[in-house]
Amino acid sequence: MKIAGHPTLSYLPFFHRHRQTWPRCPSISPQPLSGLSSNTLTTSSLTKRVVGSLISINPKTAFQAYLETCVSLLKNFSNQGLAREGRILHAHLLKMGVSSNRYIAIKLLIMYLNCKKTLDVDRILKELGEFDIVAWNCMISAHIENGNLEGARRLFDEMPKRNEVSWTALIAGFMKFGRVDDSMWYFERNPFQNVVSWTAAISGFVQNGLNFDALKLFQEMLESGILPNEVTFTSLVRACTSLGDTGLGRSVFGLIVKTGFEHNISVCNSLITLHLRMGEVDLARMVFDQMEERDVVSWTASIDLYIKTGDLMEARRIFDEMPERNEVSWSMMIARYNQSGEAEEASKLFKRMVHNGFKPNISCLSSILSALASLEALLPGKSIHGHAIKVGIEKDVFIGSTLIDMYCKCGQTLDGRQAFDSISDRNLVSWNSMVAGYSLNGQLEEAKELFEQIPKRNIVSWNTIVAGYVQNEHCEHVLEVFNEMLLSGEIPNQSTFSSVLRACASLASIEKGRNLHGKIIKLGIQQDVFVGTALTDMYAKSGDIVSSKSVFNRMPEKNEISWAAMIQGLADNGFAEDSLILFEEMKRSARVAPTELVFLAVLFACAHCGLVDKGFQYFESMERIYGIKPRGRHYTCMVDMLARSGRLSEAEKFIEAMPFQPEANAWAALLSGCSIYKNEDMAERTARKLWELMEENSAGYILLSNIYASVGRWNDVSKVRKLMREKGLKKIGGCSWVEVRNQVHSFYCEDGCHTQSAEIYGILELLMSEMMVFQNLQS
Incomplete structure (x- = not known):
């Protein structure tokens, strides 16, 4: 046998005669290249490693080890898309006369298919000669993986014979790309009606959100006498989770136990997720505790279990004890720390994650950017931005929105705007983030200008601009924007009313506040704790303490801010002793523990009624009794x-x-x-x-x-x-200021900015002259 560019080889017949009789050499194991990648090794060093791995094995005495090493190398090159290195190995295999081995040839075919090397694929098919069903199935799978469904269909139609893999590949492939009808056409004509094809169709329905169809098909499967496997049950449990049907989930769980899959890892993992989504934490914990074997998904689910119960400390303990972690478990802990307000711990955990060699995904990067925004850590945030640019995800809307938030919270609105402009497909979140960023930094003109450019505003957009004016104490503009919002047809929500009522409180605009109270009752949101708190505060700051107490007493639920608003309101209006009585009532209720804000209101009340000794008692009790550092x-x-x-x-x-x-x-x-x-x-x-x-x-x-x-x-x-x-x-x-006909007019000393200042000063001079005349008459 002659090979172009190589000397005459005589190994091939020898391999074919003796490969079944050679003993396996247990002392020589295949040598995978898991540590090699195009990012860490140059082509020349990689080539040396490839050749060195094979030269160290004598194929005459250890063919099986040699074969397994070749397969391991080809798999690595295939997964990493290293076509150049794969060709080097292919040349070596040609030289050794092993490339025509069917098993090796199929692996070479898969590698070239993954690397999209059409000429090399054709060459391998020619070397295989006659029709090979495995090779054709590989090509169908490769076409599906690349989204070329018509190419896969054409290959399928040209096959002289097909097996169950051929049919299942098309069923699953069409489902993957949402072509459910085409998938079911092949499913209904599939002569190999086994558990694999049924499961492919059921899983496909679940992937496409057709959960009821998946359950119906499962019922047909049972009626046809086909028993489900672990993949079938995993898909079914996911369908129940998506539907939120607890009863159905329990029925499926009973069938799982009956068929003996209750200890299967993937089935148990999906059951834990189901129970957590249904709020059945105890059942989720029971499934986890009874698992005979656990994988990284199981441990990650258990972390989520403790997070759902609010026990972040226990979740962290489980995380630290995990025998194996993946990107999901790391990302979950980082996200939870950030959401719990522990941004510093989230940052530390992210550093550990990167140090341990894990690559953060988009969700993880979004979480850490949010944490860095809370810490106002500009330099680390820029470093993450650089990484996002390097891997090409800086234009992603989720990354872009968190970058806007991070830069703006660090006071860098120009950088935030650049991040906003770089987003390729902006959504409302990114628009609202940039408006909020401008507002946060007091750039209200830029915020309003950008707000006007939003293609289609939602309630969050309006709330963002309203909150921006409130935060910057431009309360007179809040009422103008609120009126614009009503005219646009947007219905305000609890957050809107909380901000607008805060503006009314600052302006002491009680009439406007009462009008808003009427709208709140009309919309039926007066029971909301945040709205109730805002009304309590507005009435108190406007001097109507009776209405303030009335709203507060009618609130079905009160939080620490509600209590603080009422305590502060009483003290502000000269009822300091009543505010302290209310504080004692709050402590007795034991529903809400005193917070920093509540203690601030209490100390304010003590200051205004001269209760110094009592004030010191409260001040000292903060840390001693409640663990609150003043x-x-x-x-x-x-x-x-x-x-x-x-x-x-x-x-x-x-x-x-x-x-x-x-x-x-x-x-x-x-x-x-x-x-x-x-x-x-x-x-x-x-x-x-x-x-x-x-x-x-x-x-x-x-x-x-x-x-x-x-x-x-x-x-x-x-x-x-x-x-x-x-x-x-x-x-x-x-x-x-004075409110006339729902419009607030502000006045400063010697201020001539008002549009009617000439008339106002004219009337003032007239009044003063008349007062002088009256005074002279009295004297």
Whole structure:
């Protein structure tokens, strides 16, 4: 036998005569190339490894080991698409006279099919000579894998004979691409009606969301006398999961037990998922505990089990003890940490995942970008962005949307906009993310401009722009946008009303708030806890404490924010003692534990009714009883409490003893106390501290100036005001507003911006002149 480019070979007849009689050499095992990839080795080094792997085995004495090594190499090249390296191995096999071995030839065919090398495929088919059903089935599968269904059909029709693999390949292939009718045409004409073909059709129905059809076909299968296998049951359980039918799922489970598949790994994994989706956590745990053998999917499902019960710590323990992990288990833990607000832990876990050699998928990258956005970690976020560009997924809408969020939360709206512009197929999430990003950074003009460009807005779009105006305290624009929303036909939801009511609370616009309350009742969402909380807060801040209490008392469910709003509202309206009584009632109810926000409202109430000792009791109980570490705002509230009561020395010592840098507001509270009790020396010390923290704020200067003025130190007043002028500081003008015919009109000192300012000042001058006349008459 002669091979072009190679010397005469005489091994081939020898192999054919003796390959069945040679003993297997157990000391020599096949040498797979699992560690080799085009990313880690150069072509030359890979070639040397390929040849070296085979040279180390003597085919005359260990043909089976030689054959298995060849197959392992071909499988690796096929999976990684390494056609060049595959050709090198093919040349070696030709040289050794092994390429005509049918088993090797089929593996070569599969490799060239996967690498889409048509000429090499034709060459292998010619070498095989006569019709080979396995080779034809491989080609049909390759055509289906590449989406060429018509090519697969043509090959099938040209086959002189077919087996069950041929028919099942077409049934499954057409199902895979959603061509259910074509698939069933072949299924109904299939002469090999066995469990494999039935299962292919049933699984195909489930893949295409036709779960009832899958169950009907399963019933026909049982009636025809065909017994299901583990793949059939796995598909059936998935159908029950998608349908959300607990009773049907239990029936299938009974059949699984009856046919002896209750310990099969894949069946048990699907049952765990079914029970979790149905909320039957105990049953899911029972299935997991009774499994005789578990794989990585089983362990991942058990992690999901504990996450569903809210036990993230136990889920992490299971994760750390897993004998094997995959990308799904890593991604699941990272996502759960991020969703639970533990972004730092999510970031650490992601670093471990990458260090251990796992490749994050799109879902995982989206989760870690969200975590980095929460941490405002710009540099790591840019690194992830670079990786996304490298692997070509930066235009994916999910990655793009999280990149927008990450950049905008780090204050980089230009980079966020670039990420937005790079998304090839934007959806509403990406549009809304960019609008929210602009709003977050106070760029309301850009946010509104982009909002106007959204092709088709939804309720989230409207809520995003409304929330943006509220966050930036442009409350007068909130009502304008809300009216636009109503005119567009969009129906507001709970989130919309929460934001708009917050704006009404800031404007003390009680009439508008009452109108909104009427709309809320009309839409039937007054029972919602967030809406109820917003109404409670709006009425309290508008001075209608009776309506506030009425809404609060009617709420069927209250959370910590609801309680805090009512406690704060009572204190703000002069009912500080009632607010403390309400707090005690909250503690007795034992339904809601006190939080940082609730304690802040309580300390505020104590400050306003002069209950300093009681305030200290509450302050000390935060960490001692409830495990809540006081933050800067709580310390500031305590300073305010002491300063209001005239205990200025204690307040000063309290600030100096703080475990962290005091807030500027703490010094401002003390300075305000100095103003009330006319303590000039302490006021000067406090003012200097406040100036250091708030160099560009006039509040400290104004307070000190007022203190000097109250005791007649006019020279010092002049010095402070001169210092303000040198620093370019001005007193922020007071603002007042009035609501006329559902429109809010704002006014500042000596403000001429209002459209009717000339008429307003004219009326004001007329009133003043009439008052002067009246005063003269009285005198």
